[in-house]
Structures are given as C-alpha cells and as structure tokens.
Amino acid sequence: MDSSQILSVTVIVGILSAGIRLASPYLFAAIGEMFGQRSGVLNLGVEGQMLMGAFFAFYYTVQTGNPWLGLLAAVIVGAVMGFAMAVVSIRWRAVQGISGIGFFIFGVGMSELLFKSLLGEVKIINNGFNPINIPFLSNIPFLGPIFFQQNLMTYMAFLLVPISWFILYKTTLGLKIRAVGENPHAADTLGVNVAGIRYLTVTMGGVMSGIAGASLSIANLNVFQENMTAGMGFIAVALVYFGGWRPLGVMFGALLFSMVMALQLFMQVFNVTIPPEFAIMLPYILTIVVLVLTVGRVRGPSALTEPFVRE
Amino acid sequence: MKDYLNRIILSKRVDGFLPLLAALAAFIFGAIILLIMGTNPLTAYRAMFNGAFGNQNALVETIVKAIPLLLIALGICIAFRAKVTNIGAEGQMIVGALIATAFGLAVNWPGWLVIPMAMSIGFLGGALWGAIPGALKAYFNVNEILSTVMMNAIAVQLMNYLLGGPMMDPQQATALGKLPETARLSSAYHLPRLMPPTRLHAGLIIALVLAVLVYFIIFHTTLGYRIRAVGLNPFASRYGGIRVRRQIVIALLLSGAMAGLAGAIQVYGLNYRMITDGSPTGFTASAGYNGIVTALFGGLHPLGAIPASFFFGALLVGANSMQRMTQVPSAFVTALNGMVVVFVVSAAIWRELRERKRRLATVSAAPVPTPAVQESGQA
Numbered sequence: 087m088d089s090s091q092i093l094s095v096t097v098i099v100g101i102l103s104a105g106i107r108l109a110s111p112y113l114f115a116a117i118g119e120m121f122g123q124r125s126g127v128l129n130l131g132v133e134g135q136m137l138m139g140a141f142f143a144f145y146y147t148v149q150t151g152n153p154w155l156g157l158l159a160a161v162i163v164g165a166v167m168g169f170a171m172a173v174v175s176i177r178w179r180a181v182q183g184i185s186g187i188g189f190f191i192f193g194v195g196m197s198e199l200l201f202k203s204l205l206g207e208v209k210i211i212n213n214g215f216n217p218i219n220i221p222f223l224s225n226i227p228f229l230g231p232i233f234f235q236q237n238l239m240t241y242m243a244f245l246l247v248p249i250s251w252f253i254l255y256k257t258t259l260g261l262k263i264r265a266v267g268e269n270p271h272a273a274d275t276l277g278v279n280v281a282g283i284r285y286l287t288v289t290m291g292g293v294m295s296g297i298a299g300a301s302l303s304i305a306n307l308n309v310f311q312e313n314m315t316a317g318m319g320f321i322a323v324a325l326v327y328f329g330g331w332r333p334l335g336v337m338f339g340a341l342l343f344s345m346v347m348a349l350q351l352f353m354q355v356f357n358v359t360i361p362p363e364f365a366i367m368l369p370y371i372l373t374i375v376v377l378v379l380t381v382g383r384v385r386g387p388s389a390l391t392e393p394f395v396r397e
Numbered sequence: 398m399k400d401y402l403n404r405i406i407l408s409k410r411v412d413g414f415l416p417l418l419a420a421l422a423a424f425i426f427g428a429i430i431l432l433i434m435g436t437n438p439l440t441a442y443r444a445m446f447n448g449a450f451g452n453q454n455a456l457v458e459t460i461v462k463a464i465p466l467l468l469i470a471l472g473i474c475i476a477f478r479a480k481v482t483n484i485g486a487e488g489q490m491i492v493g494a495l496i497a498t499a500f501g502l503a504v505n506w507p508g509w510l511v512i513p514m515a516m517s518i519g520f521l522g523g524a525l526w527g528a529i530p531g532a533l534k535a536y537f538n539v540n541e542i543l544s545t546v547m548m549n550a551i552a553v554q555l556m557n558y559l560l561g562g563p564m565m566d567p568q569q570a571t572a573l574g575k576l577p578e579t580a581r582l583s584s585a586y587h588l589p590r591l592m593p594p595t596r597l598h599a600g601l602i603i604a605l606v607l608a609v610l611v612y613f614i615i616f617h618t619t620l621g622y623r624i625r626a627v628g629l630n631p632f633a634s635r636y637g638g639i640r641v642r643r644q645i646v647i648a649l650l651l652s653g654a655m656a657g658l659a660g661a662i663q664v665y666g667l668n669y670r671m672i673t674d675g676s677p678t679g680f681t682a683s684a685g686y687n688g689i690v691t692a693l694f695g696g697l698h699p700l701g702a703i704p705a706s707f708f709f710g711a712l713l714v715g716a717n718s719m720q721r722m723t724q725v726p727s728a729f730v731t732a733l734n735g736m737v738v739v740f741v742v743s744a745a746i747w748r749e750l751r752e753r754k755r756r757l758a759t760v761s762a763a764p765v766p767t768p769a770v771q772e773s774g775q776a
C-alpha cells in the first residue's frame with residue numbers, strides 16, 4: 087500500500103472515528119480517578135478494577151444476553167472493589183501507592199481465575215452495545231461517521247465530561263470534594279465529613295473503572311481476554327496528572343492517547359514498515375513524555391495520598 | 398506479672414508477626430473464594446502444600462522459583478527504603494536478561510570469563526532501565542509508579558520484537574512454529590548446578606550472598622544511611638547535606654540492577670536461552686510483581702526477604718500442582734498475592750497504634766510526672 091492510499095479520506099475518517107471510540111475506557115477510568123484524587127486519595131488499583139469490570143460485564147452479557155445487565159454487574163463489582171480500596175486507604179490509612187498495586191495484582195489474578203474457570207476460552211459476542219446512528223447527524227459527511235455513529239457507551243463517556251465539570255465546580259458536593267483534597271483539616275473544622283466524601287469518591291471511582299472495563303469488553307471489542315487492559319488503567323491515572331485534575335484536560339489527554347492508539351491500529355492494518363511492537367510501544371512512551379512535560383506545570387491536590395487523622 | 402505480660406505483648410518482636418497474620422487473612426479470603434467456586438479449600442491448600450514441599454524435587458523447584466523473587470525483593474527493599482515505589486522490576490528483569498543473553502550469544506570466550514561478565518551486564522541492563530524512571534522522578538518529578546509501569550510495557554514490546562526477530566534462534570526462524578526464543582547458550586556459560594539431577598543452580602548462592610550484602614549496605618554504610626534518611630524525611634536529609642535527588646536515582650538504579658541480575662540468572666542458570674510465550678509475563682512469570690509482594694511480606698528487610706521468597710516460591714510451585722489436582726487455575730495465587738499486599742500494608746496501622754501504646758507505656762512508667770504529662774499531651 088502506498089502513501090497516497092494511507093492518507094485517503096476514508097482512512098482519516100476511520101482513524102478519527104476509532105480514536106473517538108477508543109477514548110471511552112480512558113475517559114470513564116480517568117474521570118473516576120480524578121474525583122478520587124481531587125478528594126486526596128490516589129487509587130492505583132484502576133487497572134485491576136477495569137479488568138474485573140470487563141470480565142463481569144462480559145460474563146453476564148453472555149449469560150443473560152442483555153448488555154445492560156452486564157453493565158450493571160460491572161458497576162457492582164467496581165463499587166465493591168472501590169469500597170474496599172476506600173476502607174483500606176481511609177479507615178486503615180494504608181500507603182495508597184502500594185495498596186493500589188495490591189488491588190491491581192488481585193484484579194489481574196481474579197479476572198484470569200474467573201475467566202479460566204467460568205468461560206475457559208476466548209469468545210466473541212455480537213449482542214454488546216452496538217453502534218447507534220444518531221438520526222440526521224450521522225448522515226453529515228465526514229463528521230457523521232466520526233462523531234455520530236458510535237456505540238452508546240462512547241456517547242456516555244463524552245457526556246460525562248460536562249457532567250463531571252458541573253459536579254466538581256458548580257455544586258456543593260464538588261466544593262466539598264475539592265476542599266477535602268486541598269485541606270482536609272480546614273474542611274473538617276467547617277463540618278465537612280472528610281471520610282464520608284472520600285468513601286464516596288473512591289467508591290464511585292471504582293464504579294467508573296468497572297464501567298471503563300465494560301466499555302472495552304461489551305462495547306468496543308466485544309471480547310474478554312486475560313489482562314486485556316494492558317496498562318490502560320495506569321495510563322488513565324497518568325491522564326489525570328496530564329489533564330491537570332480538570333475534566334476537560336482529562337478529555338483532551340484521553341483523545342490524544344486514543345488517537346495514537348487508533349493510528350497504531352491502522353499502521354498495523356496497512357503493514358507500515360515499522361515492526362508492530364514499536365507501534366504498540368507508542369502510547370507507553372507517550373505517557374512518559376507527557377508526564378515529563380506536564381508535571382510541575384500544574385499543581386495537584388495538596389493532600390493527595392495523605393490519610394486524614396483528626397487531631 | 399501483668400507488666401511482664403504487657404511487655405511481651407507490646408514488644409517490637411511481635412510486630413514481625415504482623416505480615417504472617419496478614420498472609421493468614423489473605424488465605425482465609427482465598428478459602429472463601431474457593432468455597433464460592435465450589436472447591437474444598439482444604440483439598441486445594443493441601444495440594445498446594447504437597448506440590449511445594451511434598452518431595453525433594455518439589456522442594457528444589459520451590460527454591461528455584463524463590464531465587465528471582467529474592468533478588469527482585471532485595472531491589473524493592475532498597476527502593477522502598479528511599480520511599481521510591483519500584484513497580485518496574487518486570488521490565489528491568491527483561492532488559493537485564495536481553496542484554497546478558499545477547500552478550501553470551503555474541504562472544505566466544507572461556508566460561509570463567511563470560512559468566513561473571515554476563516551477570517554484570519545483566520546487572521547494568523537492569524540498572525539502566527531503573528535509572529531512567531529514577532532520573533525522571535528526581536529531576537522532573539514524574540511519579541515513578543506510573544513511569545515504571547510504562548517502562549515495563551516498553552520492555553515487553555522490546556523483548557517480543559527481539560525474540561521474534563533479530564535475536565530469534567535461527568532454527569526457529571525456519572521452523573513452522575516460530576517460537577519466540579533465542580538460540581541456546583554454549584554449555585560452557587551455564588551456571589553450575591548444585592545438585593546435578595535437579596535444577597537447583599548457583600543462582601541461589603549469588604542471591605543469598607547479595608541478601609547479606611544488601612543488608613550490610615542498607616544498615617551499615619553511608620550510602621544505605623543516606624537512602625534511609627531520604628526515605629524517612631527528604632527535607633531534613635537535604636538540610637543535613639544529603640543530595641536527595643541523587644539518592645533517589647541511586648535507589649532506583651540499584652533496585653533495577655537487582656532485577657536485571659535476576660533476569661540474567663534466569664537465563665544462565667535455568668533455561669540457557671531467553672524464551673517467552675507472547676504474553677507480557679511470558680519470560681518473567683510475574684516475578685517482578687511477586688517480588689514486590691515478597692519484599693513487603695519480608696518487612697522490607699533484606700534478611701526477611703529470604704524466608705519470604707521461599708514462602709512465595711512455594712506458593713507459586715504449589716499453585717501449579719493445585720491446578721493439576723483440583724482444576725483451580727493457578728491465577729488463584731496471583732489473586733491471593735494481591736490480597737497479601739493489601740493486608741500487609743493495611744496491617745501497618747496496627748504497628749503504628751502499638752508504637753503509640755508503647756510510647757504511652759514508657760511515659761506512664763517514668764518517675765518524674767511533669768514532663769510525662771506534657772509528652773502524653775502531645776501524643
């Protein structure tokens with residue numbers, strides 16, 4: 087295939103459309119993580135929560151034939167894992183960086199264990215969340231296929247950006263979350279329930295990570311494999327830093343990564359002469375570069391990773 | 398009498414048993430999972446135990462599994478002492494093994510020269526892969542947990558590319574299966590076996606010697622003192638004239654070096670070629686992650702890592718026999734390891750509370766009342 091074909095309009099539309107679709111798991115996970123970090127808790131178990139969410143969503147979709155029940159299962163398992171992380175880091179004040187790694191390892195092992203004993207082999211489903219063409223809008227040339235022929239979970243992921251912005255900056259709850267993450271002692275003095283807010287954000291972060299996993303297994307790929315997230319959960323945590331702990335910034339970060347992913351997939355399809363291994367490396371190298379460029383530019387929540395003890 | 402009992406219960410030595418209690422909690426949790434899955438936990442755990450300790454060969458396999466875990470755990474101890482969380486042992490092990498293997502395949506020198514050089518090269522390869530996130534943390538304030546995870550993924554792709562391409566065994570390149578593995582190292586370069594029919598190799602001696610050496614470095618040298626000081630209080634260390642950034646790089650560098658050496662030993666002592674199965678953990682068998690679990694379980698103490706690595710080696714070997722006997726996939730042990738980490742770090746709060754109780758006990762026993770009241774007021 088020569089270069090003129092690679093740059094044809096259909097291919098560009100294909101890359102952009104795939105890029106939008108691939109952003110959804112990053113968005114769900116990173117926005118959930120953003121709320122946790124804004125309240126002062128660093129949850130590094132996102133990867134494990136995503137894997138568990140992906141498995142349960144897939145399994146229940148296969149069992150019931152209804153992707154909504156699959157999504158519900160992902161929400162429940164995400165909530166359970168998020169709550170466990172909350173208890174460990176809030177009540178037991180465990181070192182957050184390491185306890186998160188524990189949940190990551192647990193999620194990797196547990197999802198593989200369940201996959202091998204309940205499903206046994208890789209299956210592909212066709213009853214996940216399939217693409218929905220939005221009337222009229224989807225017929226617009228170029229823009230239609232890019233933005234308005236996506237699956238439901240992609241629409242939800244992008245809808246989440248303004249919603250989370252509104253919650254974080256325009257509601258009392260958002261103010262409390264930010265206060266708890268910046269200065270828990272001051273917030274406590276003013277009667278904010280520090281632990282309660284953190285339980286809420288970390289549990290919800292788990293739910294979002296579970297949904298992120300579901301968006302992989304029952305919307306984007308329609309398949310479950312062991313360790314299928316391949317570091318996406320950690321990239322999502324990096325995106326929170328990159329996005330400067332703001333919903334819009336997180337969204338641009340997610341889009342940057344998903345576009346690189348889409349480009350890499352197309353490069354593999356078109357047999358560009360770069361070995362595929364180097365193409366797969368791209369998002370990970372990009373993460374490191376992005377972290378170098380962003381950290382220090384924006385300041386994170388002051389009380390991040392610090393357990394709160396009332397004196 | 399009551400005082401005496403109190404002293405025993407509050408003694409620092411009891412703290413050493415907290416990881417054991419945490420592991421017990423993880424095992425109970427695992428038993429619940431097994432019950433839900435319809436397997437008798439006692440049967441499963443017995444299969445694990447027999448698989449790990451049942452006969453001489455099982456015991457040897459347990460030790461063979463423990464060698465890379467011990468080396469990696471030693472590295473993790475160094476990093477964690479400086480409050481640097483190194484999740485990158487997987488990648489560091491891969492890079493160390495890749496470079497050491499490439500060296501062994503390229504040269505044609507006598508074994509007594511090649512083996513120590515290959516070990517050093519593996520050490521340096523891991524050091525390089527660890528120093529990069531170390532420098533990024535020290536000079537650009539990049540979160541080392543994220544950068545090391547990314548470095549893992551990059552190393553895995555590098556390995557998949559090299560083992561499936563430039564470094565692939567010429568025989569495999571023409572074969573149908575095209576297994577991603579290198580050619581076999583010349584038999585002159587193999588690490589000696591300690592009990593010939595079994596797979597027990599000299600890597601055990603290297604790992605044990607290094608455990609003592611790392612203990613000595615951490616607790617009895619200036620370097621170790623600086624690393625620990627940075628971990629305890631970077632601001633005070635800086636005030637005291639320690640170059641904090643440099644210590645962070647050194648800690649991650651040494652940590653990576655240990656993992657790199659583990660990779661080289663895995664190749665030169667066990668498989669005699671570098672081999673993977675296409676999955677990210679195909680070469681390491683998750684030793685990089687399990688090494689973290691081992692280090693935490695050993696209380697982040699180099700000597701504690703010795704029994705801890707034996708324990709987790711047993712767990713891994715036992716998992717395989719459990720899979721054969723009870724059809725419970727060996728991934729069960731990965732889940733169990735995750736829970737061990739969670740429980741071990743959660744148990745730290747008990748240590749903190751006991752420390753406080755101890756302080757209060759000594760304060761209340763003090764003869765002069767006035768300063769005692771002040772001190773307990775502060776606590």
